[in-house]
Amino acid sequence: MAEVEHSPLFETKRAKGRVFYKVFSLSLFVGICFIWVFRVSHIPRESEVGKWGWIGLFFAELCFGLYWLLRHPFRWNLLFREPFRQRLSQRYEKVLPKVDIFVCTADPGIEPPVMVINTVLSVMAYEYPPDKLSVYLSDDAGSDITFYALLEASIFAKQWLPFCRKFKVDPTSPAAYFKTIHSSTHAKELITIKKLYQDMESRIENAAKMGRVPEEVHTEHKGFSQWDSYSSRRDHDTILQILLHETDSSAKDVDGKVMPVLVYLAREKRPQVAHNFKAGAMNSLIRVSSMISNGEIILNVDCDMYSNNSQSLRDALCFLMDEDKGHEIAYVQTPQCFENITKNDLYGGALRVVYEVEFHGMDSLGGPLYAGTGCFHRREILCGRKFSDQYEKDRNEYKNIGDMTEVSLHELEEESKALASCTFEINTLWGKEVGLLYGCSLEDVMTGVSIKCRGLKSVFYNPQRRAFLGVAPNTLPQTLVQHKRWSEGCFQILLSKHSPAWHAYGLISPGLQMAYCYYNLWAFICWPTLYYCVIPPLYLLKGIPLFPQMSSPWFIPFAYVILGDSSYCMMEFLWSKGTVKGWWNELRIWLYKRTSSYLFAFVDTILKSFGFSESTFVVSAKVAEEEVSQRYEKEIMEFGSSSPMLTVLATLALLNLFCLLGSFLKQVFISEGGLRIFDAMALQVIISGVLVLINVPVYQGLFLRKDEGRLPISVAAKSTALALSACALFISLS
Numbered sequence: 001m002a003e004v005e006h007s008p009l010f011e012t013k014r015a016k017g018r019v020f021y022k023v024f025s026l027s028l029f030v031g032i033c034f035i036w037v038f039r040v041s042h043i044p045r046e047s048e049v050g051k052w053g054w055i056g057l058f059f060a061e062l063c064f065g066l067y068w069l070l071r072h073p074f075r076w077n078l079l080f081r082e083p084f085r086q087r088l089s090q091r092y093e094k095v096l097p098k099v100d101i102f103v104c105t106a107d108p109g110i111e112p113p114v115m116v117i118n119t120v121l122s123v124m125a126y127e128y129p130p131d132k133l134s135v136y137l138s139d140d141a142g143s144d145i146t147f148y149a150l151l152e153a154s155i156f157a158k159q160w161l162p163f164c165r166k167f168k169v170d171p172t173s174p175a176a177y178f179k180t181i182h183s184s185t186h187a188k189e190l191i192t193i194k195k196l197y198q199d200m201e202s203r204i205e206n207a208a209k210m211g212r213v214p215e216e217v218h219t220e221h222k223g224f225s226q227w228d229s230y231s232s233r234r235d236h237d238t239i240l241q242i243l244l245h246e247t248d249s250s251a252k253d254v255d256g257k258v259m260p261v262l263v264y265l266a267r268e269k270r271p272q273v274a275h276n277f278k279a280g281a282m283n284s285l286i287r288v289s290s291m292i293s294n295g296e297i298i299l300n301v302d303c304d305m306y307s308n309n310s311q312s313l314r315d316a317l318c319f320l321m322d323e324d325k326g327h328e329i330a331y332v333q334t335p336q337c338f339e340n341i342t343k344n345d346l347y348g349g350a351l352r353v354v355y356e357v358e359f360h361g362m363d364s365l366g367g368p369l370y371a372g373t374g375c376f377h378r379r380e381i382l383c384g385r386k387f388s389d390q391y392e393k394d395r396n397e398y399k400n401i402g403d404m405t406e407v408s409l410h411e412l413e414e415e416s417k418a419l420a421s422c423t424f425e426i427n428t429l430w431g432k433e434v435g436l437l438y439g440c441s442l443e444d445v446m447t448g449v450s451i452k453c454r455g456l457k458s459v460f461y462n463p464q465r466r467a468f469l470g471v472a473p474n475t476l477p478q479t480l481v482q483h484k485r486w487s488e489g490c491f492q493i494l495l496s497k498h499s500p501a502w503h504a505y506g507l508i509s510p511g512l513q514m515a516y517c518y519y520n521l522w523a524f525i526c527w528p529t530l531y532y533c534v535i536p537p538l539y540l541l542k543g544i545p546l547f548p549q550m551s552s553p554w555f556i557p558f559a560y561v562i563l564g565d566s567s568y569c570m571m572e573f574l575w576s577k578g579t580v581k582g583w584w585n586e587l588r589i590w591l592y593k594r595t596s597s598y599l600f601a602f603v604d605t606i607l608k609s610f611g612f613s614e615s616t617f618v619v620s621a622k623v624a625e626e627e628v629s630q631r632y633e634k635e636i637m638e639f640g641s642s643s644p645m646l647t648v649l650a651t652l653a654l655l656n657l658f659c660l661l662g663s664f665l666k667q668v669f670i671s672e673g674g675l676r677i678f679d680a681m682a683l684q685v686i687i688s689g690v691l692v693l694i695n696v697p698v699y700q701g702l703f704l705r706k707d708e709g710r711l712p713i714s715v716a717a718k719s720t721a722l723a724l725s726a727c728a729l730f731i732s733l734s
C-alpha cells in the first residue's frame, strides 16, 4: 500500500533516434554554411549584372538558415506522457476537484447552435462525478436561438447523461455518437434516444431557419425576458441564466442523479467599450464561474471541439494532481484534432507535424503553448497568482469562495451578472495581468507565455483516442484568414512586453525561447520567401544565373541542403501519419501561407502598432454550402470570391509560369546551344519548375474550371496583368 501511495500519477517517455537526427542536422548546417560562404565569396563585381539580386539572395538565405536553426529545439528531445487513471481513482476518487468547463461561441450563423450544444452535451457527459462538473456557455452573439438550443439541451441531457453512463457511450456528443454507431446491443434504447435527439435537432434548426424562438417556448420560459432590452449583438445587458443547478430539485436526470451545473452567459456589450473578443469572453466566464461553482480546474473548448474521449478529464488530472510534479504544472494542453480532415488534407488543416512532433518537443523544454482549446488550467494560475511554495497552503483558502448554497438561485444570477458587465474591468488588472491577456489576436498563446514566465510549466498530452474533435477550415480563403490571424498574433507577441525573444530571457529555457520565436517569426519569414519566389524566376527570364552551375562543386551544398531538408520534412510528415500526396499539399499550403497570410499579417501588425488599423477576430466558419462541402470531400481547391490574398497567390503562380515558359522559348528560338540553361541556371529552372507544379490548382482555378469554387475572373485579369508587367518591366531594366 505504501508503495502505491508514492507511485507517480503519470510517466514520461523519451523518443529514440535523436542522435541520428542531431548528426544529420549538423551535416545540413555545414551545407548551409557553405551556401553562405559561396554567396559572400562570389558577389558579382560592380560591372557585372545581377549584383543586387545576388545580395538580396544572400540575405534571404541568411534568414532561412537562421530561421532553420530555430526549428531545432522542437526536435532535440520529444516527450510522450502516459497518465495512470487507475491510481488517480484509487487515491482521490472521493476528493476529486471541481471542474468548470467553458465553451465559447460567437455567431449562430457560422457556428450552428446544434453543433454548439453537441459540444456542451459531450462535456456534460464526462465520466466524472456530475456534482463536480459545471458547464458554461459564453455566447458573444447574445443569440436567443443559441439560448433556446441550450435550454433544449438541458432537457435532453436528462435522458442523455444516464444513457451515456449505462452504455459507456464515447464519444459523448450525440451527433458524433449516432454517426459512429452502426450496430449495438441496446438497439431499442438507441432508437428511442436517437428519436428524441432528432426531434430536438429539428426544433432547433427550425427556430434557426425562422430566426425566432417558438412563441409558446418564449412565454413559458422566463429566461427569454432578458432579451426585452436587447438591441444588437454589440449592444445589450448581461444575459445570464442558470439552467441547471444542484440546489434546484428539477436538475436531476431521469435516474434521479444530480446533473452538472449548466449556465448560459452573454456578457454585457456596448458599442463604445472594447469587448476583447474571446479573451474578454473567457475573463467574464472566469469571474462568473467563481461565483457560481468556483471549480479549481478550468477546461476551455471552442464550440466546435466536442469531447471524443470521456476519460480525458481524469487523464488531465493525473498530471495536475501528481504529488511530486503536479504543483509546477500550470496547464495540460491536448492537441487540436479535426473531424473533417480528408485523406490528403488539401489545406494542411490537421497541423500534423505541429502536434505529432513540435508540441512533444516543446514539452521537454518547459511545455507546449496554450492553444486556446482543449486545455485544462488551474484556476488560481489563470487568474494570475504567482507561483510560490505557498501554493499548497493557500489553495485551501481559495476552496470555499464558491459556497453559495445559502443564496437563492435568482440572487446568485443577479450577483453573477454584475461580474460580466462591460465596465467591471475598468481600472483593474484584468486582461493585463489577470486572466487571459488582451490586445493580441492569439490571446491564448500570449497568456501561455506569460504563465511560463512566472516559472510554471505545462504538459502536452496526446492520447491515443483523440481528446477533442473540431472542424478545420474547408476552403482556401478561410485557411488563409485563419493563418493570418495566427501569424499576426504571433508577431504581436514578439513585439509585446511578453516577448519570448527579450522579456522571457532568463525566465524560460533558451530552447523554449527559440521554439516560441520560431512561431513568432512566421509573419517575418514572408519576406525572404517572397524574394525567392520572385527574383530567381525574373533573372531566369533575363538569362542571368544567380546560383552555381550544375558542374561546379558549389552546387553540392545547395543540392544537399534542399534535398536533405525536404526529404527530412517528408519523413516527418509521413511519421505523423500523413500521406505522400498530403505532404505535397502541405508544401503548397506552406507556400501560400508564407506568401499571403504572413505578408498581410506583417503589414497589418505594423499598421496596428501605429494605430492605423483596428483589432478584429474573424471567426472561422464551421459549416459550408452543400457544393462547397462536396468539392472539399473531393479535395478540389476552393477559391471562392476575390480577395487581395488570392491575387497575390495567382500573380506569383503566373509570374513563375511566364518566366519559365519565356526562358524556354528564348532558348529554343533565340539562343543557340540547345538546353544549355540546364547547366548554367539549373537551380533557377528547378525553383520555378517546382513552383509551377505546385501551383497547378491555381492555373486550373484561373483558366480551366467552370464551377463556383474557381478563381474569379477579376482575379485572373488582375494577376495576369500584374505578372506580365512585372516581367516586361524587369526585362526592360538595363
Ligand SMILES: O=c1ccn([C@@H]2O[C@H](COP(=O)(O)OP(=O)(O)O[C@H]3O[C@H](CO)[C@@H](O)[C@H](O)[C@H]3O)[C@@H](O)[C@H]2O)c(=O)[nH]1
Binding pocket: 104, 105, 106, 107, 111, 138, 140, 276, 277, 278, 281, 301, 302, 303, 304, 336, 371, 372, 373, 441, 442, 443, 444, 482, 485, 486, 489, 617, 618, 619, 620, 621
Ligand atoms: O469574439 C469572439 C470571437 C471568437 N470567439 C470564439 O473563439 C473560438 C475560436 O474561434 P475560431 O473562429 O474557431 O478560431 P480558430 O482559429 O479555429 O481558433 C484557434 O485560434 C484562436 C485564436 O486565434 C483560439 O482562440 C482558439 O481557441 C483556437 O482554437 C470559437 O469558439 C469562437 O466562438 C468568441 O467567443 N468571441
Ligand SMILES: [Mn+2]
Binding pocket: 302, 304, 470, 471, 620
Ligand atoms: Mn475553430
